[in-house]
Amino acid sequence: MNLEAGKTYSYTALIIDDESDICFLLSNILRNNNLQVQFVNSINEGKSYLKENTPQLLFLDNHLPDGYGIDFISYVKKEHADIKIVMVTAHDTPEDRRKALQEGVDVFISKPFSASEIKRAIQQVYPD
Numbered sequence: 629m630n631l632e633a634g635k636t637y638s639y640t641a642l643i644i645d646d647e648s649d650i651c652f653l654l655s656n657i658l659r660n661n662n663l664q665v666q667f668v669n670s671i672n673e674g675k676s677y678l679k680e681n682t683p684q685l686l687f688l689d690n691h692l693p694d695g696y697g698i699d700f701i702s703y704v705k706k707e708h709a710d711i712k713i714v715m716v717t718a719h720d721t722p723e724d725r726r727k728a729l730q731e732g733v734d735v736f737i738s739k740p741f742s743a744s745e746i747k748r749a750i751q752q753v754y755p756d
Contacts (some may be wrong), residue, residue, distance in 0.1 A: 639754070640681070643667035644674040644697065645689040645716070650739070654687055654716070657743045661750060670694045675703070682708050685753065688733075690717035690724060698724065701731035712753035716741060 641663045645651050651667040658665045663685070668674050671694050686704060690697040697715060704711055715728045718739040725736050735749040 639685065640664045640666070640683040641685040641687060642674065642677060642681070642683040643687045644669075644671065644692065644700075645687070646670065646692050647689070650689070650716075654746065657746045658687075658750075660743070661747055663750070671697070671700050674700065678704065678707060683711060685750070686711050686713045688713055688715050690715060690719050690728075698728050698731060701728065701733060705732045714746075714749045714753070 639662075641658050643651050643654050643658075643665065645654070645667065646669045648669070651669070655665045655667060666677065666681075666683070668677055669692075671692050674688075688697040688700065688704075697717070701713060704713060712734045713732065714735045714737060715733045716737045716739060717724070720736075720738040728736055734753045737745055737749060
């Protein structure tokens with residue numbers, strides 16, 4: 629994905645995070661990079677969204693009110709194998725990173741994050 633200024637993309641991203649401020653911040657960063665964005669606040673809301681929609685990119689928190697994002701990765705990959713997953717979490721341990729990558733996460737980012745880290749993540753999963 630070539631993130632040219634002023635260009636509109638048909639790429640969509642879903643954010644699953646229970647912190648509203650993170651959802652708004654991440655949404656703004658993604659929209660500023662010309663992505664269409666939706667967000668939900670739990671795994672169950674994410675499942676409902678994914679039954680009706682297939683975003684190209686998923687930003688996933690690990691500690692959610694109804695479970696762990698790491699445990700949701702296999703569901704996403706089974707139902708939507710082409711979705712690229714970026715795990716964004718404050719709980720960054722070597723074990724969590726290892727498990728997330730084994731489950732199919734494409735990029736792992738620690739909170740707090742910067743806009744440039746998010747842009748690099750998008751370019752990493754969509755290098756064209």
